[in-house]
Amino acid sequence: MTPMPFRLRLIRRDGASRRAALLAPLAALLAAGLVNFLLYIAMGKDPAAVFYAMLVEPFVSWSSFSEVLLKMTPLLLIAEGLAVGFRAKVINIGAEGQFILGAIFAASIPVWFPQATGGWIWPLMLLLGGMGGALWATVPAFWRVRLNASEILVTLMMSLIAAQLLNYLLVGPWKDPMGFNFPQSVMFQNDAILPTLIPGTRVNVALILAFVWAGLIYLYMQKSFQGYQLLVGGLAPHATAYAGFSEGRAVWLSLLIGGFAAGLAGAAEVAGPLGQLQRSVSSGYGYTAIIVAYLGGLHPIGIIFSSLLIAALNIGGDNAMVSADLPKAAVEVFQGSLLVFYLAAITLVRFRIRWRPPQEVRA
């Protein structure tokens, strides 16, 4: 066998490169921007108009920016929760389903008690929402801890089931009898809607909740011993056994935290901008949050920035739909390619790239 020629090779670094970790999202943004730029040209859209609509317009007007904040809220909530699990190598891709269950649980109050009033209603809805999401996450947790089944597949399946459950409720028992036969619930009463935070906009108190949640997660992961144990589980599974940390508990915590966060976000969505339970409650937040989490380096602070970016991209996508005739799906493509380039860029955190001879064969 002929020896391999000199080639670009990856050499492991001694320590993770902080600089690379911080620059990676920017590099990814540039690269994704470039590639998608070319895509829009190929599709016959005006790339300048698209980019203005996507990346500039969301920030120029207050009403636009408030929509960004509104969109950022669920993303921030969910991504912070998911990141805890991802760092523990517990991969929850069913946040969409947990989001839906949160929405359903929250909606149960205005649907069953449409005449109820009181300041306690929306907080209770949020709490129920979180519990609903966490409940939906107990199945994958149990399946992994007791049955050794991959949580990746189970959480996904649960999402698909959740969509059907929502469907069932909306065309059946929870359909608004005055709703012209549309698959939607009754409109929620005033007390079942989150109070507005910024007058004149749709931004509600959930935004504060999201930042508080981010702060709690930050404390949990950076300061608490439990958070530390989760990190060890993700970095070195054998070390957890050595130290006597419980793997089962790590899985339960990760999934319950992620599920709770997603459920909370779902509740905030129906008790917020939607004001009723509809099919469109499931608009992909659960999946988008996965990208937000990774793009933020799985770091509580980083995720604040990445959720802002992705939210802006989403609102920008809405704008581009109107002003540049770009289908909304382009945003999903942009996001997917962002993650691809980000994963490529963070290689440089752990490795250097050098011109080297073949590595010697291990025997």
Added chain:
Amino acid sequence: MSGLAFIIAGMLAAATPFLLAALGELVAERSGVLNLGIEGMMAFGAVVAFIIVHRQGGHVAGFLLAGVAGMALALVFAWLALSLRANQVAAGLAIAILGDGLSALFGKTYESTTVTGLPKIALPGLADLPVVGGLFRQDPIVWLTLLATLGIWYALRFTKLGLVIRAVGENPGAARAIGYPVLAIRYGAVAFGGLMAGFAGAYASTVYTPLWAEGMIAGRGWIALALVVFATWMTGRVFFGAVLFGAVSLAGLAAQASGVSLNSQFLASLPYIVTIVVLGIISSNKRLLKINGVASLGEPFGP
């Protein structure tokens, strides 16, 4: 037609998207690589095939280009996971999302349009049998898929290439030590997985339900992933699992045909519920997984 006859007649076709995708992923996983992006590769293949067929390009071109499309996404994944040593789970998810997005983007203008599917080919004599006759009347892709299943089973079991793939999956270090290019072999296996996923998507959009709707893959790519686990990485079991899921996915329509009225959302959830249950049963048998599983699955190989 009775419910049972309905299921028997349709289950092979219903199984085909699962089967094609799962066979491709099987090869990739046997070489040690876990590609979670199947759903995206299928979706992308589906839209590419649909556009080609819609523009009168013909099914052959549609399928081939769909395969290329799937393979292209698979190679992006391979570049991330193999050459750049990125987290295989995250990379797979990225591809799943990207593929799904591309599919929705290019399919936008074709919403709810239809194309002509493929005519079925009947096996003479057998196709006229009562109850099971429908089994022998299938479109050409189904017949080709059956051949492919046999071919892959044979290749993995009896050919040198299959042997090398299995060796790489079990012990990449030893494979490298005796002189095999592990990364190149894995690239090939992953590319093949993308090709098959592309075909699976093409079948779904241009033959099985020859119309375009956003999200039409509807989780079948994920189920294909689960199928590979259920089948404990054995080709024959993948086939039976796919047929089982094909049958389950028809249960709703069959129930209607037999006059049984069951909640339609429950029936739609049935494949997902069955997946969860079977996953639980198979995974809890740790010894079985250890003996049949691919030892190096999902682990990056290199420095």
Added chain:
Amino acid sequence: MPAPLLTLRGLGKSYGSVRANHAIDLEVAEGSIHAILGENGAGKSTLMKLIYGVESPDAGEILWRGAPLRVTSPAEARRAGIGMVFQHFSLFETLTVVENISLVVPGAKADLAGRIRTLGQTFGLDVDPQAYVHALSVGERQRVEIIRCLMTDPRLLILDEPTSVLPPQSVERLFQTLQRLKEGGVSILFISHKLDEVRAICDRATILRAGTVVDNVDPRGHDAHALARMMIGHAMPEMAHARSLTPGEVLLQVDRLNHRPDDPFAMALADMSFDVRAGEVLGLAGVSGNGQAELTRLISGEWTLPRADAGRVQMMGRPVGDRGAADRRELGFAFVPEERLGRGAVPDMSLADNSLLTAHRLGLVRKGLIDRTREAAFTRRCIEDFDVRTPGPEAEAGALSGGNLQKFIVGRELMLGPRLLFVAQPTWGVDIGAATAIRRRLVELRNQGCAILVISEEIEELFEICDRVMVIREGRLSPSLRIAETDVQEVGRYMVGTRGDAGEGDGAARA
């Protein structure tokens, strides 16, 4: 006189500042069985890698039948006529014998199967070509490896520690095979540290110590004692003196421990019983692969027993068999594992964060929150007291050298103030200075009344620091030997099983 088959002149190889081999001179004659003798770490495996083309030498030359030979890959070595059977087989367990061989040797499977059978009969290497490797015993797997080599028609066959994994009967069969090979014109290079075997079968022996050749001798002309002295040498640094103590209470008790692992490829443990008392050091000797990994995990708490068997392992008088590692540490147990990165320490975390792994109970965590100041203080103390060469507590564990990381881990565990300490391979891969320091600490700890259990593959180390020693073989234990009343040879004989008690019978304890 014809040129020797293989000549090495002045061969050397360094890894960074470590000189694995230097000034190696030896000759292997045609049709001979030649031993390379040396303790672990003497440089034997590096030498084999140089000959087989896995690595390239930094100095010296290799001559094949008098002509210079440059091998840059195993495939080239095979083409030149050199074959190698590694100590850790590179076989694929889920494939059959003939499939494994067909990966390296061209030809149709049917033909290969025929050749496998023929070679098997000729050289006493019978094995069923259609059998799956995972179903084969260790002896049979070795036969597959040898057959795989023979099929490339070698003139020189290198065997790396071939008998370390074999029970006695299989060793006999192997020797018969080697004789027949020698008669068939194949020379054998036999790497080993087993003195009796080398004397039984080899024509010549080259003794390696600390990376260089001590002597080339006819092993039959020397007794085992003399050979051992040449292998081990006398350059030992000063050791702390273990003052004579009457051992106190039993702090670790293992009582008729039986274990069948989930993994079908792991070693089952049969009827293990031993105890360790305060103020004494018990050593467990044995070649790796005889159940050490499994026993280690059962004692450390990484594997737990069902509740009914909780009493099989007792620490400080309490049954802990069903308890995890953290619970055992609560009782005063500490453990230094043989794998540092990934098990004893997390490579991507700082040393400070690695302290938390086991020392968290020393006030580093209060009310569930990490006290970073105390964490840093603890780590700094550990670094100073145990002479860990590192920029500071924030350095990543993965960046430390093996020796320094070991000092850190040992330090961390000792700072827990344990009453019972378990150490696996304490000085593997550690330089002499650090190794001495670690061993001295262990003896000091013993003198203060700690009970210490040590597993080590280096017999000399056990003789330095232990009061008693037992030998693990095939999942069973030998009787306990007092160090003062035994010697290296006797322990060695238990390791290979010529003494009878330890693991008699071919694979009796195998899962």
